[in-house]
Amino acid sequence: MASRVIPVDPFDLVIFGGTGDLARRKIFPALFRRFVAGQIEGDVRLIGAARSEMDRAAYRAMVRAAIAEFGGEEARRKKDLAAFLDLLDYVMVDARGTAGWSDLAGKMRKDRIRAFYFSVAPALFGDLAKRLHKHGMADAASRIVVEKPFGRDLETARDLNRVLARHFEERQIYRIDHYLGKETVQNLMAIRFGNVLFEPLWNSQYVDHIQITVAESVGVGGRGDYYDKSGAMRDMVQNHMMQLLCLIAMEPPAKFDPDAVRDEKLKVIRALDPVKGADVVRGQYEAQEDKPDYRVQVDNPESTTESFVALKVHISNWRWAGTPFYLRTGKRLRERASEIAVVFKDAPHSIFGPEAGRHRNILTIKLQPNEGIELGVTIKEPGPGGMRLIDVPLDMTFAEALGPEEADFPDAYERLIMDVIRGNQTLFMRGDEVEAAWAWTDPVIAEWEDEGAAPLPYASGSSGPDDALMLMHRDGRRWREIRP
Template identity: 65%
Template sequence: MVSRVIPVEPFELIVFGATGDLARKKILPALWRRFRAGQMPEGARVIGAARTELDTDGWRRMVAEAIGPAEGLDAFLERLAYVTLDATGEAGWPELRAACGAPEVRAVYFSVAPALFAPLAERVRAHGLADGETRVVVEKPFGHDLASARALNAALAAQFSEDQIYRIDHYLGKETVQNLMAVRFGNMLFEPLWNAQYVDHIQITVAEQVGVAGRAEYYDHAGAMRDMVQNHLMQLLCLTAMEPPARFEPGAVRDEKLKVIRALEPPRWLVRGQYGAGQGQAAYVDDVGAPASGTETFVALRAEVGNWRWVGTPFYLRTGKRLSARSSEIAVVFKDTPHSIFGIDAGAHRNILAIQLQPNEGMKLWMTIKEPGPGGMRLLDVPLDMTFAETLGPEAELIADAYERLIMDVIRGNQTLFMRGDEVEAAWAWTDAAIAGFEAAGERPEVYPAGSDGPRGAERMMARDQRLWREIAG
């Protein structure tokens, strides 16, 4: 077996925003899969709370529709209860308190807009739903800039201690992201080579085929830099570049990630793009109904980590919407051999460790071998493949998805894969400086056709360094 079900204590999870998209599409299906796997013990309950006028039966029908027909679903639905509630007033709070029990573990999940974090935190405390063991989960966006992130941190800190706050980034729950740490720190093969002496550069790509998809109002005020670079890509960069922690525990891991962010130099080169019409898709300005919008839907940048391990090694980050394929990848590109004994053909071959986060999680290590057959020494690049779906076969389906793993980590009280307050603020400080730079320049994003690999400026950025982007392959 590739997956073991590790028991957790009986728990009570209160989901605020229980009728919203995130709850219906991610949180509740994740809990159902953990129930089906046998990881919701007797006594574990989920209480939904939202302003939508529903009763428990109505919410159960909504959850059943979101999950779809499944054997054993009724037993899961029996664990659910619902309360109509006003997050900013007092209506519904006595009913919520009455619906709660006295569990061994209580967690509250703020699946709501950040503007509601503070009033919810205050009322959770005021109505006796929080004690020293209560855990609170908050979703991104965690602030719009450094000032708002500090304000949110302060609002949460007024009601909860830092070790009770779980700032969730679902990318950190992906199996391959955690395997990145296992590959680096569990294998003598890689760690001695994981530095500027042997690594030519690192590419981190998060490409999406979708547009703004119902998030137009939020996205037009955020853009790709705030929506993706400040959190998802920053976290991937940290895990790729960080020093080995003294041990695999929350404080040690998050200390090392923070050091990476604080060592980041300002971007040497930054390209912004905005998708236009193409392949039957509308342009961004039409999707958001703002013909003059200067919001970027694509960012590519060159960053450096100013420390001994990585001095001079570029980290190329890119993310965008309406690109040619859906793909998230970290590619560690190693340097050429110092001297080739095989002639001019050898220069085209490099070792690359490609870590695929989506859509097909896994890793490939590209090695150079001799092409089989007679006729001389011809070199060929082949991958050592650890794509989970192919390597593990049907057992790959047993691997928990990101939300399943992270929710269970909340119940266990394990903060390793969650962001700390000072880490969030450091990431915003770096991002704010980058945003201020391109806003001061006053240049509009370069338009690229929907369905392409992004603006030409991103290609020029790489050409300037005599490098090429890896193909965006779904």
């Protein structure tokens, strides 16, 4: 039976950068799917704001085309699409000037939830916040949504937080990381804190190590200019992977409350040991058949930016002392697959003798492309011939376990935008959390820049540089095979 969808209260949502790629690919398709699901109803206004000159009809035509391209099956529902487009309006706004701001202010209603999505470059965040305040749109009930990157180092992150804090309180700022909107990422907390089976074992006494993999099969594509200034460490590790690490390692919060959860995540970041140079591997993909290499794609033949990074990380606290966390992420790898693998220690004594082999329990949380949870257990191989042991998975792929309706999860942006309207910040990063992540990341990047060493080449379609394999092998461990 499908879960009940509870409509949100009436709201006005302004999307700055409303003609941009993110709005077309993610924001409006997400809003349309929530409209079809019945979560958006009643007196709602969705207002695009950008520099382009167009009228309301032209803007609706643009959004219609975007939903047709990116909206999935729901895009075929012509009656729903027509009703959704009726919610749209458009204002031409100059983020750094005066044009359009009075018109936008005139469209906002005092008796509605008001949210402002900053789908623009971070350099414009301060200008938008200042003008919202100046034109009376930034009151105590307003909310702003800001996209990553939240700075490119600790100094710029602090500057950005200060700029936003001049006009909005922390409770009004929603720093969106779409990874936190994934169903399985949220299930990390349900698995840990909702099952007595796992929490007593969730510590260094029973866990040998934890692997976090975010592998992409594509290259940098059209993001070359941005990516070459960021690299895998800034683009993925500092935010997405740091959040996964926090959720897997955090202490139980006193309650499922936004600040209680984020307090525990912050403690994890502050307990991270500095990373030693020998515990980091950087890589850059090479050409393969018709696929160009990294330097060609970013149009920089001298680039020393990493498209792959693997790290061995330690958390110095009571729960995790002595248990290493291995993180890896990269582009142009063998498969697109993201997972967290909790590898438990061997049984203290095997009664079956050495011929039974080595067997371990592994809890795997699959994030993409097929969301689900798998627990590897050891059983006797069926048939005569003695006690032969094999490992088999207890698999809960959501699509199979819950059925197609229940497993048709909302897209991450669907969930997160609705959380903004509801005023729930649990799945959004707090300012001090962002700064703490940069404080840990900056020294690693600074060491690379001081050394000036080029990243190691790796073949497109591989698992990354061979040195990343050695990062595990020297500890007597091995990476799990990348698979969807």
